[in-house]
Amino acid sequence: MTRWRAAGLLTWAITFWWLWLSGSWVRFVGPRTAWIVPFGTIVLTAVAVGAWVARAEGPGKANLRGMVTLLTFVAPVLLLVLVPEPRLGAIAAANRTGGLTAGGMLPAPGGDGELSLRDIDYASTSADSAALLGVVEGREVELEGFVTHPDFAGAYALTRFSMWCCAADALPASVEVLDEADFTDDTWLRVKGVIRRSGNRYAIEPTSTTRIDEPRDPYEP
Amino acid sequence: MSIDLRAAEPFVPSSHQRSLRRGLWDTERPGAVVAGAVAATIALAVAGRLLGVAEVALVQSFAIVAVSIVVEALPFVLLGAIVSGVIQVYVSDERFDRVARLPAALQMPVAAVGGIALPVCECGSVPIARRLIARGLHPAAGLTFMLAAPIVNPVVLLSTWIAYQGREVAEEMVLGRALLGLLVAGVTGWAIGGGRQPASQLLREQDPAPCSCCSGRGKGSIRSLADHVGREAFYMGSFVVVGAALAAALQTVAPRSLLTGLSGDIIPAILSLMLLAFVLSLCSEADAFVAVSLVQFPVGAQLAFLAFGPIVDIKLGFLYGATFRPRAVASIALVSAPLVAAGALWFQVMFR
Numbered sequence: 001m002t003r004w005r006a007a008g009l010l011t012w013a014i015t016f017w018w019l020w021l022s023g024s025w026v027r028f029v030g031p032r033t034a035w036i037v038p039f040g041t042i043v044l045t046a047v048a049v050g051a052w053v054a055r056a057e058g059p060g061k062a063n064l065r066g067m068v069t070l071l072t073f074v075a076p077v078l079l080l081v082l083v084p085e086p087r088l089g090a091i092a093a094a095n096r097t098g099g100l101t102a103g104g105m106l107p108a109p110g111g112d113g114e115l116s117l118r119d120i121d122y123a124s125t126s127a128d129s130a131a132l133l134g135v136v137e138g139r140e141v142e143l144e145g146f147v148t149h150p151d152f153a154g155a156y157a158l159t160r161f162s163m164w165c166c167a168a169d170a171l172p173a174s175v176e177v178l179d180e181a182d183f184t185d186d187t188w189l190r191v192k193g194v195i196r197r198s199g200n201r202y203a204i205e206p207t208s209t210t211r212i213d214e215p216r217d218p219y220e221p
Numbered sequence: 222m223s224i225d226l227r228a229a230e231p232f233v234p235s236s237h238q239r240s241l242r243r244g245l246w247d248t249e250r251p252g253a254v255v256a257g258a259v260a261a262t263i264a265l266a267v268a269g270r271l272l273g274v275a276e277v278a279l280v281q282s283f284a285i286v287a288v289s290i291v292v293e294a295l296p297f298v299l300l301g302a303i304v305s306g307v308i309q310v311y312v313s314d315e316r317f318d319r320v321a322r323l324p325a326a327l328q329m330p331v332a333a334v335g336g337i338a339l340p341v342c343e344c345g346s347v348p349i350a351r352r353l354i355a356r357g358l359h360p361a362a363g364l365t366f367m368l369a370a371p372i373v374n375p376v377v378l379l380s381t382w383i384a385y386q387g388r389e390v391a392e393e394m395v396l397g398r399a400l401l402g403l404l405v406a407g408v409t410g411w412a413i414g415g416g417r418q419p420a421s422q423l424l425r426e427q428d429p430a431p432c433s434c435c436s437g438r439g440k441g442s443i444r445s446l447a448d449h450v451g452r453e454a455f456y457m458g459s460f461v462v463v464g465a466a467l468a469a470a471l472q473t474v475a476p477r478s479l480l481t482g483l484s485g486d487i488i489p490a491i492l493s494l495m496l497l498a499f500v501l502s503l504c505s506e507a508d509a510f511v512a513v514s515l516v517q518f519p520v521g522a523q524l525a526f527l528a529f530g531p532i533v534d535i536k537l538g539f540l541y542g543a544t545f546r547p548r549a550v551a552s553i554a555l556v557s558a559p560l561v562a563a564g565a566l567w568f569q570v571m572f573r
Contacts, residue, residue: 002448005455012295012458019292028289032380033507040296047299051451054444067258073459075466076291079284082266083275086285091278096477164514165507167289168472171514186278 002055004066008073009048015077016041026217027086030163087218090148090185093159093172097150115141115195116220117160121173124201135195135202142192143204144212147183148174152201155179158191162220170219176203188212279473287469293504294344294461294536299454301345305352306449310442312356321357328362329410333403336370342504343371343531344461347540348453351424360414360423365406368557371505371531372402381527384509390520393572394509394527401528401564409532409556413549423549460543464536468502471535475500490522491565495558498530505531521569529561 016037019025025037071078080086115135120143123135130136145158153176163170176198177191193206274280320328332353339349350367354360371377378395385391414423477497494515503511508530512523533554541550 002451005451008455009451016292025292027285028292030507030510032510033293033504036293036296040292040299043296043299043303047302047447047450047454050443050447051455054448054451069455069459071258071262072462073455075462076288078262078266080288082269083280083284086281086288088282088285089278092282092473095282095473095475164510165503166293167285168468168501169503169508169511 002051004070006048006051006055008070009044009051011074011077013041013044013048015080016044023216024085026219027167029166030169030219031221033165087186087214088161088167088170088172089146090159092170093148093161093174094150096170096172097174115139115143116173117143117145117158117175118162118173118220120175120195120202120204130202137195137197137202139195140193141195141204142190143175144188144190144215145175146214146218147185147187147189148172149185150174152176152199154198155182158189158204160220161218173220176201177209178203178205179209181209183211188214283469283473286472287465290465290468290502290536291462293507294342294465295458297342297344297504298348298457298461299450300341301348302450302453302457304339304341304345305348305453306446308349308352308356309449310446314356317357321359325359325361325411325415328359329365329407332358332362332366332410333369333373333406335366336373337375339370340374340376341370342374342377342506343534343537344457344504344540346370347537347544348457351544354414354420354424357420360420361410362414363410364414364553365410368406368409368532368553369403372406372528373399377505377509377531380506381509384513388513390572394520394524397524397568397572398527401524401561401568402531404564405528405532405557405560408560409553412556413552423545425544425546457540457543460539461536464502464534464539467539468500468535471500487519487521487566487569488562490518491525491562491569494518494522494526495529495561498526499534501530502534502536503530519569520572521565524568525561525565528565529558532557532561 019028020037020041025034029036115133119133120135120141123130123133143158145160147156148159150157150159153174155177156179157174157176159172159174161170161172177193178196178198183189188211190210190212191204191206192208193204196203196205269275336346339346341349346367349370350363353366354363378399381398382391382395385394494512498508501508501511505527509527512526515523515526538550538554541553545553
């Protein structure tokens with residue numbers, strides 16, 4: 001099994017090289033743990049090369065147990081072949097709400113910078129948060145996100161995930177768009193508009209809405 | 222008529238009889254096995270593409286979460302395998318014998334603090350602990366190291382401090398995490414490994430990296446080290462994949478509100494976040510940033526999240542299962558969970 005074991009490790013090394021050089025790692029790993037990718041690439045390559053060089057010492061025949069272990073080991077790589085650009089969409093957003101907010105992920109900015117979906121969503125939780133973030137009615141904003149239809153939104157909401165560690169911990173931020181038009185779930189839009197109140201939440205009154213392609217980095221910075 | 226047994230030929234089982242004895246799993250049929258595995262994989266991939274499986278939202282969610290957990294965990298598994306290999310190949314039996322002769326009461330604090338010197342997350346500490354116990358370290362000390370290292374290492378404590386900066390509790394959370402982690406690691410290690418049972422009653426029989434060529438002499442070669450590391454990484458990595466898949470499946474189908482709906486009262490909040498930590502299966506070097514985002518929960522519950530996740534989660538459950546006997550695996554969870562809950566409750570009462 002030694003050469004098959006080395007092949008499995010080499011498969012992962014190549015996958016990490018691809019994630020790193022293509023920039024695709026941004027889908028899976030957050031900015032705080034981005035160092036994992038080059039670190040893992042180098043270590044995996046060294047271990048895979050070492051395992052290949054050492055393969056001659058051990059028995060070389062494969063058995064069913066070994067092959068099942070090998071397929072299990074490389075299963076995520078096979079999953080990436082099947083689903084090359086996986087994404088968290090409207091269904092994941094609906095699944096990941098319920099008492100949590102992406103707004104708590106970062107310290108509140110001074111209120112002078114550009115607002116994000118996360119800021120506006122978090123501002124809806126309290127007046128103090130809104131004041132700290134500079135979220136006020138009438139402020140102009142330009143936001144990008146994908147369409148979802150949460151219960152609190154009339155037409156639709158603009159949503160985007162924030163990620164700290166990896167996709168496993170990503171949380172959505174959603175803001176209602178006070179639009180007469182509607183779009184299907186997971187449609188990416190760029191919305192320019194003005195902040196308004198809608199019930200006990202902040203919303204966007206759009207002045208222009210444009211379909212866009214999904215950004216390379218689909219998460220809020 | 223008499224039969225002269227001395228003249229009888231010795232019985233040699235046929236290849237068929239040998240195969241039956243070894244069983245299907247261990248039979249060496251490289252051609253058939255490889256061809257079958259490759260064909261099944263190709264068939265699955267083609268079928269998936271034709272059926273448009275890749276566009277199904279649930280499949281997308283599952284894929285991104287599962288892959289992200291493995292991408293994060295695998296480098297640390299490798300790091301642990303490297304350290305484990307170094308211990309196996311380059312550290313002689315004489316050195317281990319000297320350490321093993323020390324009483325457990327001396328080995329345990331050294332092992333607990335040893336986590337500071339080895340900044341690995343929980344995926345890396347498991348293979349290292351296995352190797353230490355197999356080489357003669359007292360099981361209680363090995364377990365204490367394994368449970369303490371992911372919490373007390375400098376990278377984890379620094380990331381905890383950074384995450385909680387601006388929340389006025391940074392120092393308290395760092396101190397609370399370190400002390401609660403050490404306490405839980407020590408008590409759990411002693412409760413499970415403190416008896417007189419040998420290591421063989423704690424560890425699974427199968428050593429992922431058995432080697433008789435170099436162990437004991439402390440003079441192994443780079444080639445031996447490479448072989449050890451490859452075997453250990455491959456073995457442990459496959460269990461991480463299974464754990465990641467289960468964690469991803471749970472996150473995909475179960476609404477997060479099921480786990481986080483109890484943020485009001487402190488005890489349900491603590492238990493909720495311990496369960497969340499178990500399901501999310503995050504790496505301890507970045508989980509503080511997730512904990513700090515759980516603003517609806519009291520800091521005691523957030524501390525429970527930070528202390529429990531590096532000790533028990535879905536991914537770790539499979540790693541433990543690859544390393545320890547089932548009773549020991551269950552004991553790790555059953556002993557540590559109430560300790561974490563009690564410590565987090567005490568923290569909430571005393572400091573907030």
